[in-house]
Amino acid sequence: DVKVTQSSRYLVKRTGEKVFLECVQDMDHENMFWYRQDPGLGLRLIYFSYDVKMKEKGDIPEGYSVSREKKERFSLILESASTNQTSMYLCASSLSQKQYFGPGTRLTVT
Amino acid sequence: QKEVEQDPGPLSVPEGAIVSLNCTYSNSAFQYFMWYRQYSRKGPELLMYTYSSGNKEDGRFTAQVDKSSKYISLFIRDSQPSDSATYLCAMIQTGANNLFFGTGTRLTVIP
Numbered sequence: 614d615v616k617v618t619q620s621s622r623y624l625v626k627r628t629g630e631k632v633f634l635e636c637v638q639d640m641d642h643e644n645m646f647w648y649r650q651d652p653g654l655g656l657r658l659i660y661f662s663y664d665v666k667m668k669e670k671g672d673i674p675e676g677y678s679v680s681r682e683k684k685e686r687f688s689l690i691l692e693s694a695s696t697n698q699t700s701m702y703l704c705a706s707s708l709s710q711k712q713y714f715g716p717g718t719r720l721t722v723t
Numbered sequence: 724q725k726e727v728e729q730d731p732g733p734l735s736v737p738e739g740a741i742v743s744l745n746c747t748y749s750n751s752a753f754q755y756f757m758w759y760r761q762y763s764r765k766g767p768e769l770l771m772y773t774y775s776s777g778n779k780e781d782g783r784f785t786a787q788v789d790k791s792s793k794y795i796s797l798f799i800r801d802s803q804p805s806d807s808a809t810y811l812c813a814m815i816q817t818g819a820n821n822l823f824f825g826t827g828t829r830l831t832v833i834p
Contacts (some may be wrong), residue, residue: 617766644820653731655826656767656811667824671821703766710755710815712822714766 616640617715619704625721632691635720636704644707645687647671649700650717656703659667662687694722726750729812730766730827739744740833742799749784753814753823755764756788758797761827770810771797802832 620635638645645659648671651719658671668679676698680688681721687706691698699722729746736742749761749775755774771786773779785798795814799806810831812825 652784653826656824658821661820669820710822711757711769711772712813713769714759717764717766719764 616708617704617713619715619718620624621718623675623719625719625723627690627723628695629634630691630694630722632694632720634704634720634723635689636689636706636715637672637685638687638706638713639685640706640713641684642708642713643684644704645679645681646705646707646712647687647689648703648705649673649717650697650703651700658695659689688694694720696722698722727740727812730828731826733829733831734737735831735833736802738802738804738832740802741831742797742802742806742830742832744797744799744812744828744830745794746797746814747810748814748823750814750816750823752816753794754817755811756786756795757814757815757822758784758786759813761811763821767811781799786798798824804832804834807831821834 617638648656649657662668662681678690682697704715758771759769761767776790783800787796809827809829811827813822
């Protein structure tokens with residue numbers, strides 16, 4: 614079975630803090646993705662990566678950056694957290710068209 | 724217009740009912756169609772995966788794709804309380820990396 618893990622299930626940060634969300638997959642997938650999920654808006658793609666050190670902007674990259682130094686690990690960075698970044702963050706990895714998701718990190722910025 | 728439209732519900736049915744969940748889309752280049760199930764406070768899990776038009780059955784679940792109408796459906800037979808979740812449709816073009824998701828339909832199966 615594919616396993617995608619995320620570093621935290623729940624996280625509370627203060628406005629202006631730098632926040633790191635980590636994601637690890639164990640299936641040697643080329644592609645990895647970061648989404649945020651908000652009520653009524655569904656899943657929105659922040660960034661994705663199709664190889665080590667490669668990244669592509671998704672639909673809502675503003676305020677976020679990413680890092681992929683190893684194939685199995687994809688990090689999402691909030692440089693200066695703001696209250697409008699309070700959300701559920703989901704990481705996924707994919708083999709061909711099928712994406713497999715981690716359990717999510719519920720981030721609250723106060 | 725969104726690429727993928729899905730009725731958000733909520734949808735409540737009695738246990739044992741047949742459930743029909745639907746999505747419409749606008750991009751005729753979509754070739755692969757998926758349904759994900761997401762329990763509260765969990766990540767989505769891949770439930771069904773189909774290519775192009777036709778039906779696919781897996782136990783109590785049937786996925787149906789009608790490319791001529793740009794319409795996909797997920798049917799759940801003999802629904803159970805454990806089926807209570809949000810169901811997301813998703814689709815992708817051949818050769819692309821990005822999935823396009825519906826916003827999800829919240830289903831509650833009442834015992």
